[in-house]
Amino acid sequence: MARPKVVGEVKREVNERAPPSDPCPHDWLSEESTGLYEEKSRSGEAFDLYISTLAESRIRRQATKAAPDRLEVMGLLLGEVRRWRGKAYAVVVNVGTTDLENTQAKVRFDPDAMPGLFKELDGAGFDYIVVGWYHSHPGHTCFLSRIDLRTQRTLFDQPYHSALVVDPVNREVKAFKLLEGGYTEVPFALVSEGGPKLRRLRAKVQG
Numbered sequence: 394m395a396r397p398k399v400v401g402e403v404k405r406e407v408n409e410r411a412p413p414s415d416p417c418p419h420d421w422l423s424e425e426s427t428g429l430y431e432e433k434s435r436s437g438e439a440f441d442l443y444i445s446t447l448a449e450s451r452i453r454r455q456a457t458k459a460a461p462d463r464l465e466v467m468g469l470l471l472g473e474v475r476r477w478r479g480k481a482y483a484v485v486v487n488v489g490t491t492d493l494e495n496t497q498a499k500v501r502f503d504p505d506a507m508p509g510l511f512k513e514l515d516g517a518g519f520d521y522i523v524v525g526w527y528h529s530h531p532g533h534t535c536f537l538s539r540i541d542l543r544t545q546r547t548l549f550d551q552p553y554h555s556a557l558v559v560d561p562v563n564r565e566v567k568a569f570k571l572l573e574g575g576y577t578e579v580p581f582a583l584v585s586e587g588g589p590k591l592r593r594l595r596a597k598v599q600g
């Protein structure tokens with residue numbers, strides 16, 4: 394897959410801003426992931442990743458719709474990178490996706506649909522950056538395959554880039570980041586802030 398233009402390395406100001414005040418856990422977290430979530434909550438530090446309930450529901454709906462045929466789905470995580478007490482964190486406000494070439498074990502954007510995706514992204518109505526990607530593993534749990542890891546290293550190699558994997562059959566979700574020589578699970582939190590803000594901006598754009 395060609396590197397999407399939207400991943401372009403534009404240097405931006407990272408705003409110093411306290412993390413969202415209403416974090417809550419995803420209800421598809423495994424016992425182990427719940428442990429990671431609670432540990433992070435207790436630490437008082439910012440999570441690496443916050444996902445708006447709007448973005449989460451779009452991902453879940455897309456993955457669940459394709460689940461009966463066991464088809465994988467994917468898309469881009471769009472949002473902001475901010476900083477708090479010396480630590481950068483990402484907030485996913487919305488997602489971007491397009492037509493897919495998908496099977497039960499593989500998924501990629503349909504190359505013919507990429508112009509449509511870029512148009513959708515340009516019309517997103519807010520000033521986003523790509524903070525990662527998501528895809529589904531219908532029925533085979535959440536991890537990064539060798540190919541997923543290659544995708545992460547090729548396209549999503551910034552410290553703020555995450556990979557969200559969702560299994561709509563086993564009702565499981567995990568977020569991952571690159572780690573020297575491999576990858577690691579990172580706890581993430583759901584927040585309500587993305588939706589209303591996006592709708593407001595869209596309303597403004599549409600006049």
Ligand SMILES: [Zn+2]
Nearest residue numbers: 530537538541
């Ligand atoms: Zn995968």
